[in-house]
Amino acid sequence: MAGIAARRAFMLLGDCVPTLIPGTSKIRVKRLELDQNLLMYFKKEEFYYVQDTEKKCKTGDVVLIQELPRKLTTAITHKVMEVVYPFGDVTDPITSEKVVVGKYRSVMDEHTKLYGPSKTRFDYEKAKERGWLEDVKDFTHEESYIKYHESDEDQPYAV
Incomplete structure (x- = not known):
């Protein structure tokens, strides 16, 4: 009974992965599914093709x-409501502090004050916003396509 209600969720949270269909985004939603024989939960991933004509979201x-009131096509069933976390910029929803791999940035700054700065430490205060390397090293805004064979020609946007 609960499994049926979970499948028909009104809004879902997922991460954006590369897609080949123009005007859409492919979203990976991670869920836990109960195995009735073992009575254990196992990770299950579902993919949704989402209407994204404004290109709000990028890969990552x-x-x-949100589910559309009526399907746009057989594949497109949802639309993008908002980008919750841009790639690499995760915020804890309870404390509203920035998080890096399970540690708060404020805790990392305290460790830096106590033990001194490391040569390899990344400085988040001086970092530029995502998108400043578009067309240089960041090609997530370009249309991607499937690479069917290896050739000598350059194919930078192939999936």
């Missing part, structure tokens, strides 16, 4: 999607 963003 965590987005909130």
Whole structure:
């Protein structure tokens, strides 16, 4: 009974992965599914093709999607509501502090004050916003396509 209600969720949270369909985004939603024989939960991933005509989300963003009142096509069933976390910029929803791999940035700054700065430490205060390397090293805004064979020609946007 609860499994049926979970499948028909009104809004879902997932991360954006590369897609080949123009005007859409492909969202991976991670869920836990109960195995009735073992009575254990196992990770299950579901993919949704989402209407994204404004190109709000890029690959790696965590987005909130909502089910459309009626299907746009057989594949497109949801639309993008908002980008919750841009790629690499995760915020704890309870404390509203920035998080890096399970540690708060403020705790990392305290460790830096106590033990001194490391040569390899990344400085988040001086870092530029995502998108400043578009067309240089960041090609997530370009249309991607499937690479069917290896050839000598350059194919930078192939999946």
